[in-house]
Amino acid sequence: MIEIPPRVTACIPSYNSEKFIERTLQSINNQTYENFRVLISDDCSTDNTVTLIRSFIKNDDRFTLFEQKKNLGWINNLNFLLEKATSQGKYLFILPHDDCIDFDYIKKLTRVLEDNQTAVLSFSDMEVFHFRGKTIMTCQGLHGIENKIDRMRKMLNREKRWWLAYRGIVRSEVVRTVIPLQKNLFGHKEYSMDWIWLIKLSLYGKFIRVPETLYTKYFGDNNISYQFKHTSWNYLGNVFTGSKALWHSPLTFYEQLTFQKMIFVLIVKRLIIVSGMSTAVKWLKAKMET
Numbered sequence: 001m002i003e004i005p006p007r008v009t010a011c012i013p014s015y016n017s018e019k020f021i022e023r024t025l026q027s028i029n030n031q032t033y034e035n036f037r038v039l040i041s042d043d044c045s046t047d048n049t050v051t052l053i054r055s056f057i058k059n060d061d062r063f064t065l066f067e068q069k070k071n072l073g074w075i076n077n078l079n080f081l082l083e084k085a086t087s088q089g090k091y092l093f094i095l096p097h098d099d100c101i102d103f104d105y106i107k108k109l110t111r112v113l114e115d116n117q118t119a120v121l122s123f124s125d126m127e128v129f130h131f132r133g134k135t136i137m138t139c140q141g142l143h144g145i146e147n148k149i150d151r152m153r154k155m156l157n158r159e160k161r162w163w164l165a166y167r168g169i170v171r172s173e174v175v176r177t178v179i180p181l182q183k184n185l186f187g188h189k190e191y192s193m194d195w196i197w198l199i200k201l202s203l204y205g206k207f208i209r210v211p212e213t214l215y216t217k218y219f220g221d222n223n224i225s226y227q228f229k230h231t232s233w234n235y236l237g238n239v240f241t242g243s244k245a246l247w248h249s250p251l252t253f254y255e256q257l258t259f260q261k262m263i264f265v266l267i268v269k270r271l272i273i274v275s276g277m278s279t280a281v282k283w284l285k286a287k288m289e290t
Contacts, residue, residue, distance in 0.1 A: 007089025
């Protein structure tokens, strides 16, 4: 008897992506892993995106296109996809409309999760194209951390290149417990929401890094990340939202106390920077050491 591999569902939120959507879809179509489905939700594109998608997925029942009647915005559009994807298969992943995956991406990341039942997410290294050229990025600091508090400490302190894990494959059963994605309480509503997504996922198990470059990220003028302003107001809105998300998580009293204390320290540090006291603190520390 031939064993059927677990189904993996890709979630693609699209908007005005006529310049690159075919490249993204082709990267999925080229997968060596066979049991996958693709859910695409177009958020009222005003260019040729929908026409290109329809043409590409024609007569291929692995791909499903949803056309929104009104513009939902990135978070709501993604929530729509995640809600549907959690009932489609064992694993899922988010693929922005301008990124690409290696032909072995699904096969290798899924195998890692099958071999590590206590892991909730697997991710790879990343090739990044931006205005400076091409860079290979890795995030080793989030790999294989067994202890929940240690994982959370890494995530709350925004381990170097933590966002690479957002481009990984996740267990659908865990995603059901952490959706919907939430908008920030204040500041830019969508600023760094992948951070909160990963914080919530890290409560349920470890992340596994596959030390191969299986994902390609393109930073262009229309990239959502480039539209964010990294202001203290946006940062604080993001941190307060993360704090609220943790209050509604299944944590023990000790864990709540530990994590909220970490968040309080982050807030105080940022307020010191905003108030201009950081220079005075450094000066005072230098004086005390002399």
